[in-house]
Amino acid sequence: MRRDDRDEPFDDLFREIERMMNEMMNGADANVDFDSSSDVENGFGMDTHVDIHETDDEVRVVADLPGVEKDNIELECDGTTLTISAESDHRQYDERVSLPSPVNEHTASATYNNGVLEVVFDRAEQSSDISLE
Template identity: 45%
Template sequence: MPSKKKGDIFDYFDEMIRQMEEEFEELEKEFFKAAGKGEVKTFGPYVYGFSMTIGPDGKPIIEEFGNVKRLGTKPILSEEREPLVDVIEKGDEIRVVAEVPGVDKNNIKVRLNGKTLILSAQEGDKKYYKEIELPTEVDENSAKATYKNGVLEIVFKKAKVESGKEIKIE
């Protein structure tokens, strides 16, 4: 982000939000035009949103969620919704919080593959799927998961990385 005076940061975010609004309006127009031509398979509600957080480097991170995706200029509707997810790194923990309302906890599947956490859930016509890139390696044996009121929370301990290990020269 270019150097700005304190008051100008609000102008920067206002401009970003204005651009996102324009992009969403364009996506919405294209989606309904394609749906009217029968080019979009429709089932269930249309869910689209975005979350905006500030990364550790001070730059905004914008992530989309829902079941409306863009393929080139054509919007497509997926059977699976991408849930809203927050990844919080604090101290020696990584906390993943995901909104997956309307499913029983026994129908939620969580799998860890390296630094990628794969979340899927299905109950009736509610289907969720998201691959979440974790900021660092985690100890998979330390995972603790809870699910209450449609919110899944998984807490991992960061993987121990040996440092200061002497390297023997042969």
């Protein structure tokens, strides 16, 4: 017997639910810049979670990188954007995270434990007032 679309009456329903979930998840975190040209197998966004927490003194970025070895993680920051590049046996991650406020990238500290990357930055000094004489 030949299989056709009538064999799976719920395929259309599941595809629509998946489309709506992907649409909802792509708009869930405005601070994360998902590369729309990447597919599910190459990068963040579909199964990697990135959280950003900020206090008066610091900005903390927490990212899930399952299956990645510590030596295969590269981090770069320009003071406003954190770039996380990582590689495992099955995937390559390349994420640019817009930080909610300027940070002093020279004060960064990072830890990686059980697949969870945590990067902490001190907030950048606010510019001082300039007095006119």
